[in-house]
Amino acid sequence: MAMTLSSIVPWGRSFQExxxxxxxxxxxLAGKILGCGDGPASFNSEVTRRGGYVISIDPIYEFAxxxxxxxxxxxxxxILQQVQDNQDDYxxxxxxxxxxxxxxxMASMQMFLDDYDQGKSDRRYxxxxxxxxPFEDSSFDLALCSHLLLLYGDRLSFEFHQQALxxxxxxxxxxxxxxxVQLDGTRSPYLDALLEWYPSQGWIASVETVPYEFxxxxxxxxxxxxxx
Numbered sequence: 001m002a003m004t005l006s007s008i009v010p011w012g013r014s015f016q017e018x019x020x021x022x023x024x025x026x027x028x029l030a031g032k033i034l035g036c037g038d039g040p041a042s043f044n045s046e047v048t049r050r051g052g053y054v055i056s057i058d059p060i061y062e063f064a065x066x067x068x069x070x071x072x073x074x075x076x077x078x079i080l081q082q083v084q085d086n087q088d089d090y091x092x093x094x095x096x097x098x099x100x101x102x103x104x105x106m107a108s109m110q111m112f113l114d115d116y117d118q119g120k121s122d123r124r125y126x127x128x129x130x131x132x133x134p135f136e137d138s139s140f141d142l143a144l145c146s147h148l149l150l151l152y153g154d155r156l157s158f159e160f161h162q163q164a165l166x167x168x169x170x171x172x173x174x175x176x177x178x179x180x181v182q183l184d185g186t187r188s189p190y191l192d193a194l195l196e197w198y199p200s201q202g203w204i205a206s207v208e209t210v211p212y213e214f215x216x217x218x219x220x221x222x223x224x225x226x227x228x
Contacts, residue, residue, distance in 0.1 A: 009075045010039045010060060010068065012109040013146060015046035020212035021178040022144055022221055031141030034172060036130055036164075037148040040072060042108040044124055045115035055124055057134075062127035065116050072109055076102070089185050091213050131163035135171045143172035150180055150188040150222070158190050162197065165224065169203060174225050179218035180207065191222070202227050 018024065018041070029052050035043060038056035047054045060068055083090065084098045095101045119125040128134050130148070145168065149161055168175040181187055191207075198205040204227045213219035 009079060010072050010109070011075075011079060011147070012040035012042060012105060012112050014042050014104070014108040014111075017108075017212065018043040018144070018146065021146060021210055022176045023208065023210045028142055032139070034133070034135070034140040034143045034168075036133070036143060036145040036168060038146070040068060040109040040112040041146065042111035042115075044119060045111050048115070048119070048122075048124065055126060055140075056119075057126050057128040057130075059127060059129040061120065061125040065113055068116070069113055072113075076106070089216050091216055094212075095214065131160060131167050133167040133171050137170055138173065140172040141174065143168040143175045145175070145177045147179070149177045150190060151182055153182050153188050153190055158193065161190055161194060165194070166201065169201070169224055169226065174223070176221050176223050178210065178212075178221040179215060180220045180222060181215060181218045185215060185217055187217075194222075198224065 013021070022028075029047065029050075031053070033047070033052070033054045035041070035054060035056040037058050038044060039058050039060060041056075044054045044056045060071070063071075080098055080102050083101060087098065095104055116125060126134070130145075145164075149156070149164055165175065165177075180191055195205055195207075204225045206223050207220050208223055209219055210221050
């Protein structure tokens with residue numbers, strides 16, 4: 001039985017996981033970064049503490065800290081139970097157990113919650129959602145999307161993906177999407193069609209192996225760059 005979720009859920013990942021998922025270099029971290037659908041990840045908080053520049057957009061940033069925390073608490077045990085029921089679908093080297101996964105994810109999400117009010121005041125957390133991005137063209141060096149595009153192919157259409165990627169490439173010179181598999185571990189059915197479509201947009205597309213794999217088979221990112 002593969003993992004299934006009835007909705008897109010808040011599930012935060014850490015700075016180091018972003019580094020590994022997106023093969024981020026020191027040069028990448030020195031630029032202006034947009035996180036699309038970051039949810040309760042700690043990446044923004046941790047990069048900001050290091051003196052970097054990140055803006056995160058997500059519809060959950062419309063809500064207050066306690067409301068987001070309530071949603072995390074509502075879904076936390078459900079997600080862990082699904083992982084427990086499907087342990088063979090995951091690689092248990094970096095994270096050794098389901099209990100350790102819960103502790104790791106909660107630590108990242110608590111770091112986000114602790115930073116959220118200040119980040120809202122600083123306009124680092126903005127309530128917006130793909131495919132619309134409320135920034136001018138070329139506002140960022142890099143746009144990232146973790147565990148949203150391609151993962152939820154059963155509820156986000158091919159046209160949504162096209163529009164979302166057009167928006168990411170409008171505001172950034174480089175866009176990266178991770179992972180390329182769906183919740184059930186199968187490769188996204190949209191990927192091949194998207195790879196055929198990208199050249200018409202004037203983009204160079206590549207599928208790159210990254211130093212991260214938790215969901216089995218989820219060790220690749222899609223990278224888009226402008227060719228003109």
